[in-house]
Amino acid sequence: MNNDAQSIQTSVKDYLMKTFLPGEDPESLTPDTPLISGGILDSISTVKLVTFLEEQYKVEFQAHEINSDNLETLTDIAKTIQLKSAARA
Amino acid sequence: MDFSLTDDQRQLRDRMAKFAQLELNSGAIERDRDQVFSHDLWKRCGEMGLQGLPVARDFGGEGLDPLSTAIALEGFGYGCRDAGLLFAVCAHLLACAVPISLHGSGIVKKKYLPGLCNGTLIAVNGMTEETSGSDAFHMASRAVSDGNGYRISGVKTLATNGPIANLAVVYAVTDEKKGAHGGITGFVVETETPGLRQSQRFDKLGFRSAMMGRLVFEDVFVPKENVLGGVGGGSTIFTQSMEWERICIAACHVGAMQHLMERAIEYARTRTAQGSPIGKYQAVSHKIADMKIRVETTRLLVYHAASRIGKARDNAMNASMVKVYASECLQKTALETVQIFGGHGILTENELERALRDSIGSSIYSGTNEVQRNIIASWLGL
Numbered sequence: 308m309n310n311d312a313q314s315i316q317t318s319v320k321d322y323l324m325k326t327f328l329p330g331e332d333p334e335s336l337t338p339d340t341p342l343i344s345g346g347i348l349d350s351i352s353t354v355k356l357v358t359f360l361e362e363q364y365k366v367e368f369q370a371h372e373i374n375s376d377n378l379e380t381l382t383d384i385a386k387t388i389q390l391k392s393a394a395r396a
Numbered sequence: 397m398d399f400s401l402t403d404d405q406r407q408l409r410d411r412m413a414k415f416a417q418l419e420l421n422s423g424a425i426e427r428d429r430d431q432v433f434s435h436d437l438w439k440r441c442g443e444m445g446l447q448g449l450p451v452a453r454d455f456g457g458e459g460l461d462p463l464s465t466a467i468a469l470e471g472f473g474y475g476c477r478d479a480g481l482l483f484a485v486c487a488h489l490l491a492c493a494v495p496i497s498l499h500g501s502g503i504v505k506k507k508y509l510p511g512l513c514n515g516t517l518i519a520v521n522g523m524t525e526e527t528s529g530s531d532a533f534h535m536a537s538r539a540v541s542d543g544n545g546y547r548i549s550g551v552k553t554l555a556t557n558g559p560i561a562n563l564a565v566v567y568a569v570t571d572e573k574k575g576a577h578g579g580i581t582g583f584v585v586e587t588e589t590p591g592l593r594q595s596q597r598f599d600k601l602g603f604r605s606a607m608m609g610r611l612v613f614e615d616v617f618v619p620k621e622n623v624l625g626g627v628g629g630g631s632t633i634f635t636q637s638m639e640w641e642r643i644c645i646a647a648c649h650v651g652a653m654q655h656l657m658e659r660a661i662e663y664a665r666t667r668t669a670q671g672s673p674i675g676k677y678q679a680v681s682h683k684i685a686d687m688k689i690r691v692e693t694t695r696l697l698v699y700h701a702a703s704r705i706g707k708a709r710d711n712a713m714n715a716s717m718v719k720v721y722a723s724e725c726l727q728k729t730a731l732e733t734v735q736i737f738g739g740h741g742i743l744t745e746n747e748l749e750r751a752l753r754d755s756i757g758s759s760i761y762s763g764t765n766e767v768q769r770n771i772i773a774s775w776l777g778l
Contacts, residue, residue: 326777350533350576350631351774358709370499370633371626374578
């Protein structure tokens with residue numbers, strides 16, 4: 308699994324486009340597009356995203372870590388996964 | 397795939413059923429009529445370990461896995477005719493003791509779990525508000541940081557055990573900007589804390605021996621060690637507790653349906669019409685055959701979902717499926733049992749009209765069935 312920021316962003320973007328934004332223009336989802344405050348992710352889709360991240364990157368989120376600080380944008384998500392992967396290593 | 401129970405699980409279910417039949421049912425008609433909660437029976441349930449089934453033994457619980465917990469509650473549901481007591485135990489156990497056990501600080505677990513497990517304490521879950529029920533995370537209650545803790549203000553309603561509880565698990569907004577994920581925090585609050593008021597019980601249709609009411613928080617101070625699972629983790633913790641509640645209350649429904657079906661069979665074999673037992677008429681026997689289908693299919697759904705608790709986040713969808721299916725099966729089974737009993741079915745002394753009244757709330761509490769269908773659709777990408 309390639310865990311550089313760009314690869315994580317690409318993989319998560321693919322997942323988000325397929326799962327939550329089918330038929331939308333991929334260009335509209337940038338590294339800084341707000342996912343939670345922008346309404347792309349509601350409470351259940353946020354949990355679905357976390358499920359994807361946990362399975363894909365073999366990391367674990369505690370209850371209080373599922374929030375916009377860690378998941379608001381593709382940039383935030385990549386940073387969070389990298390931090391968690393580093394802590395696990 | 398092996399669907400058989402272990403000897404231990406079978407004995408556990410039988411033990412709970414027998415305990416409930418022998419110890420909890422006397423006076424159930426009167427407690428329903430008068431809307432009385434029995435502290436004595438609550439303590440007996442505590443002695444039996446019901447209020448702490450999945451809680452670790454170190455903290456006074458029975459240390460059961462989720463599937464065994466569901467199987468024990470199936471036995472409880474089969475034997476217990478006091479649906480209010482049963483509902484009070486489930487709300488206390490699944491929405492309070494379980495999240496405290498999974499997410500409480502060391503201090504909180506040590507201080508409260510033994511009492512929650514042995515029946516010394518009664519807990520209430522404070523989530524629903526007058527303006528947020530199905531959209532539970534759009535709550536008005538607020539918790540503001542204050543030195544070594546938080547100050548909570550808000551009003552929770554339709555809270556099971558609210559009027560009699562010593563301890564509350566309550567959720568409040570700690571960061572409005574973050575919304576559901578990250579903006580809501582769970583707290584453990586002693587109900588004697590200054591500023592917290594418990595209302596009188598509400599009158600209601602079913603499970604009338606469970607006390608339901610309002611909790612009013614006016615600037616209630618809670619020390620920071622009473623935060624559940626970290627600031628901002630409230631929605632995830634609440635969702636997890638609802639997964640437990642939806643699955644394990646459905647296990648009680650399996651037991652209740654089994655009991656109703658057995659009563660219907662017994663009646664259909666002995667009650668005669670036009671010279672034959674009514675069970676010989678397909679209008680009756682097919683109803684009972686459908687009851688059997690509902691019992692077995694619900695049981696399979698419950699066991700499957702219970703065996704997945706804590707193992708996969710998407711078990712939330714299984715919990716919703718179980719909740720919808722079990723509650724609708726219970727309502728239908730209760731209604732058809734009354735119908736099979738005819739005029740005797742609506743007499744209070746036969747305890748079937750009560751079972752029917754008790755079943756109605758099941759499609760409403762723990763999240764309405766409409767909301768459960770929304771959750772299922774959402775997990776399906778719709």
